[in-house]
Amino acid sequence: MKIHEYQAREIFRRAGVRVPDGDAVSTPAEARRTAERIGVPVMVKAQVHVGGRGKAGGIRYVPNLDDVERVASDVLGMQIKGLPVKTVLVSKAIDIATEAYVGMILDREERRLTFLVSPAGGVDIEEVARTSPEKIFRFTVDPNVGFRPYAARWLASRLYDDPRLVKEAAAILLKMYDAFLACDASLAEINPLVTTPSGEVWAIDSKINIDDSGLFRRKEIEAMRDLDAEAPAETLARENNLSYVPLDGNIGCVVNGAGLAMTTMDVIKHFGGEPANFLDIGGSSSPDKVVAALDIITSDSKVRAVLFNIFGGITRCDDVAVGIRTAFERRSTQLPIVIRLTGTNEKRAKEILEEAGYTTLTDMDDAVREVVALAEKGGRS
Numbered sequence: 001m002k003i004h005e006y007q008a009r010e011i012f013r014r015a016g017v018r019v020p021d022g023d024a025v026s027t028p029a030e031a032r033r034t035a036e037r038i039g040v041p042v043m044v045k046a047q048v049h050v051g052g053r054g055k056a057g058g059i060r061y062v063p064n065l066d067d068v069e070r071v072a073s074d075v076l077g078m079q080i081k082g083l084p085v086k087t088v089l090v091s092k093a094i095d096i097a098t099e100a101y102v103g104m105i106l107d108r109e110e111r112r113l114t115f116l117v118s119p120a121g122g123v124d125i126e127e128v129a130r131t132s133p134e135k136i137f138r139f140t141v142d143p144n145v146g147f148r149p150y151a152a153r154w155l156a157s158r159l160y161d162d163p164r165l166v167k168e169a170a171a172i173l174l175k176m177y178d179a180f181l182a183c184d185a186s187l188a189e190i191n192p193l194v195t196t197p198s199g200e201v202w203a204i205d206s207k208i209n210i211d212d213s214g215l216f217r218r219k220e221i222e223a224m225r226d227l228d229a230e231a232p233a234e235t236l237a238r239e240n241n242l243s244y245v246p247l248d249g250n251i252g253c254v255v256n257g258a259g260l261a262m263t264t265m266d267v268i269k270h271f272g273g274e275p276a277n278f279l280d281i282g283g284s285s286s287p288d289k290v291v292a293a294l295d296i297i298t299s300d301s302k303v304r305a306v307l308f309n310i311f312g313g314i315t316r317c318d319d320v321a322v323g324i325r326t327a328f329e330r331r332s333t334q335l336p337i338v339i340r341l342t343g344t345n346e347k348r349a350k351e352i353l354e355e356a357g358y359t360t361l362t363d364m365d366d367a368v369r370e371v372v373a374l375a376e377k378g379g380r381s
Contacts, residue, residue: 001210003224004047006089008206012190015179017172017203022091031072034090035065041093044071046078046085049229051124056080061093086228094202099192100159101125102173106186106211107140113147113180115139115173117155121192147177160195168201169193183221184214212238233296240292242281249274251375252297252306252335254290256281256315264309267364273372276303290327298333305336305374307367312343321349325356336374340367 006024013019023034024047035042046058053059058080060071068090078085099122107114120128120135128135137158141147149170156169172193180188187209194202215222227235237244243258247265251273255261258280265275277297281289297303310320321341341349342362350360361367 001212001215001221001225002049002229003208003210003221004049004087004089004226004229005045005206006047006087007224008188008208009089009203011179011183011208012176012203012206015175015182017175017179017190018201019203019206020092020094022089024087024089025072026076026087028069028072028076031088031090032065032069035062035068038090038092040065040068042068043089043091043093044068044075045089045091046075046080047087047089048080048083048085049226050081050083053080058085083229091204094194094204095196096192096194096204097197098160098195100169100194101128101189101191102155102159102169102176102193103189103191104176104180104185104187110140112143113141113177115141115147115155117158117173119159121194125189125191141177147174149174152177159193162199164199165195165201172201172203179208183208184211184218185209186211233299236292236296237279240289242279242289242293242296244280244296245278246300247275247277248302249276250302250304251371252276252279252300252303253309254279254281254293254297254306255309256320257311260309260311264307264364264368267368268307268372271365271368271372273368273375276300287323287326287330290323291331294327294331294333298335303335304376305338305371306333307371308337308339308341309364309367310339310341310343312341312346312349314344316345317341317343317349318345318352321352325352325358328356328358336371338367338371338374340364 009019021038025031041063044060044062046053058075062068062071072088075088076085101118101121103116105114116138118128118136139151139155152170152173155173156166159169160166185208189207190203191205194204210221251268253264253275255264261278261280268275279293281293297306340361353360
């Protein structure tokens with residue numbers, strides 16, 4: 001789950017990280033009141049779940065109080081990468097002497113938390129990795145030891161030569177680590193981490209992504225979810241406990257089991273097709289889940305054909321077939337559908353669907369060839 005910058009900033013602030021004063025507001029008048037409280041100059045920053053806000057004009061420096069309402073109105077009226085700006089963060093502008101990057105990720109290859117730091121901050125870390133990889137330093141945390149002060153000092157010394165700045169930055173890294181664990185994050189960034197001409201260290205841009213698997217025990221974090229910032233398909237998938245990832249292809253996939261879903265996408269690619277999504281309905285034969293899956297897939301205008309690929313194990317094929325039949329009774333679609341069923345009670349499943357007027361296949365290659373051909377010549381009527 002993504003949260004907004006102002007929410008991530010508050011998490012860091014509570015952990016003891018120095019962040020600029022400011023408020024998240026939704027009207028120009030509120031923006032002015034915040035600027036009056038904290039004093040100008042201020043930064044007006046669009047709050048949307050996409051990068052590139054600065055390049056799109058969604059981050060503005062405002063030196064005068066009289067200009068705050070006008071600038072806030074301009075930013076609140078923007079769309080950035082298709083997302084409307086409904087909230088802005090009005091924050092105290094900080095004099096900047098240097099900019100650095102500090103981040104934490106859940107490194108799945110190492111199966112551990114890893115710090116990434118760079119003295120080249122204020123720009124996309126991906127660009128730094130591409131053009132100046134020698135400026136990125138890593139430290140992987142041993143879970144048996146934790147993140148110790150000596151490791152924080154080593155990382156901070158990659159950023160600064162001044163011992164006083166190293167000490168202050170190391171303290172921020174330790175607090176960042178505590179905040180990461182406290183909210184079950186999967187990613188946390190401060191970009192940039194800045195020093196001022198007077199020698200203070202500030203976190204002036206904050207980002208945190210939350211591991212969805214930990215939300216059941218982080219109700220206060222779950223409450224930060226901004227439904228308006230999510231794609232409707234992703235919201236529907238989450239509400240129905242579906243694993244869904246949108247892709248760029250034109251073949252919608254409804255599959256039971258994550259491993260089978262990955263295999264299905266590989267086979268589609270093998271036969272020259274392009275999957276439009278990863279969508280795992282899990283071990284359920286619930287018609288409600290299948291209806292939700294169809295709603296999600298058919299809401300994607302790129303989809304030209306749909307493949308149901310069901311392997312019955314503990315979940316029986318006939319139960320899934322009843323779910324599919326019921327789903328089609330509730331939710332019709334004009335898209336061509338290919339259904340592949342194999343496994344437990346597949347014969348009965350085939351009878352159920354054929355009685356309802358649907359043809360089924362048992363071989364995955366045959367099913368994928370057919371859906372790829374339909375997608376190539378198909379479309380919505």
